[in-house]
Amino acid sequence: xxxxxxxxxxxxxxxxxxxxxxxxxxxxxxxxxxxxxxxxxxxxxxxxxxxxxxxxxxxxxxxxxxxxxxxxxxx
Numbered sequence: 001x002x003x004x005x006x007x008x009x010x011x012x013x014x015x016x017x018x019x020x021x022x023x024x025x026x027x028x029x030x031x032x033x034x035x036x037x038x039x040x041x042x043x044x045x046x047x048x049x050x051x052x053x054x055x056x057x058x059x060x061x062x063x064x065x066x067x068x069x070x071x072x073x074x075x
Contacts, residue, residue: 014051
Protein backbone atom coordinates (compact mmCIF):
# COMPACT_ATOMS: atom_id res chain seq x y z
CA UNK A 1 0.00 0.00 0.00
CA UNK A 2 2.83 2.41 0.73
CA UNK A 3 3.79 2.44 -2.97
CA UNK A 4 0.50 4.09 -3.97
CA UNK A 5 -0.58 5.80 -0.75
CA UNK A 6 0.07 9.53 -0.62
CA UNK A 7 -0.26 10.81 2.96
CA UNK A 8 -0.08 14.42 1.82
CA UNK A 9 -3.03 13.87 -0.54
CA UNK A 10 -4.94 12.36 2.39
CA UNK A 11 -4.22 15.45 4.49
CA UNK A 12 -5.46 17.64 1.64
CA UNK A 13 -8.69 15.62 1.42
CA UNK A 14 -9.31 16.10 5.15
CA UNK A 15 -8.75 19.85 4.81
CA UNK A 16 -11.27 19.91 1.95
CA UNK A 17 -13.77 17.96 4.07
CA UNK A 18 -13.36 20.45 6.92
CA UNK A 19 -14.21 23.29 4.55
CA UNK A 20 -17.20 21.35 3.20
CA UNK A 21 -18.55 20.70 6.69
CA UNK A 22 -18.17 24.36 7.59
CA UNK A 23 -20.11 25.44 4.49
CA UNK A 24 -22.86 22.79 4.38
CA UNK A 25 -26.44 23.93 4.74
CA UNK A 26 -28.56 22.90 7.69
CA UNK A 27 -31.32 20.44 6.85
CA UNK A 28 -34.89 21.38 7.82
CA UNK A 29 -34.90 19.93 11.34
CA UNK A 30 -36.25 21.26 14.60
CA UNK A 31 -35.98 20.60 18.30
CA UNK A 32 -33.58 17.93 19.61
CA UNK A 33 -32.68 16.74 16.11
CA UNK A 34 -31.49 20.24 15.20
CA UNK A 35 -29.25 20.38 18.29
CA UNK A 36 -27.84 16.91 17.57
CA UNK A 37 -27.13 17.92 13.95
CA UNK A 38 -25.37 21.10 15.07
CA UNK A 39 -23.23 19.21 17.61
CA UNK A 40 -22.32 16.56 15.02
CA UNK A 41 -21.34 19.28 12.54
CA UNK A 42 -19.05 20.93 15.10
CA UNK A 43 -17.37 17.61 15.88
CA UNK A 44 -17.01 16.73 12.18
CA UNK A 45 -15.40 20.09 11.48
CA UNK A 46 -13.02 19.78 14.43
CA UNK A 47 -11.96 16.25 13.44
CA UNK A 48 -11.46 17.06 9.77
CA UNK A 49 -9.71 20.35 10.52
CA UNK A 50 -7.24 18.68 12.91
CA UNK A 51 -6.42 15.99 10.38
CA UNK A 52 -6.23 18.64 7.66
CA UNK A 53 -3.55 20.42 9.70
CA UNK A 54 -1.55 17.27 10.41
CA UNK A 55 1.98 16.61 9.24
CA UNK A 56 2.15 13.10 7.82
CA UNK A 57 5.11 10.78 7.53
CA UNK A 58 5.17 7.27 6.15
CA UNK A 59 8.15 5.21 7.28
CA UNK A 60 8.49 1.46 6.96
CA UNK A 61 4.76 1.14 6.28
CA UNK A 62 3.76 3.09 9.40
CA UNK A 63 1.74 6.25 8.91
CA UNK A 64 2.35 8.87 11.60
CA UNK A 65 0.23 11.99 11.86
CA UNK A 66 1.60 14.82 14.00
CA UNK A 67 -1.01 17.30 15.15
CA UNK A 68 0.05 20.24 17.30
CA UNK A 69 -2.73 20.78 19.85
CA UNK A 70 -0.91 23.44 21.82
CA UNK A 71 -2.55 26.88 22.02
CA UNK A 72 -1.42 29.22 19.23
CA UNK A 73 0.72 31.24 21.64
CA UNK A 74 2.77 28.12 22.49
CA UNK A 75 3.06 26.66 18.99
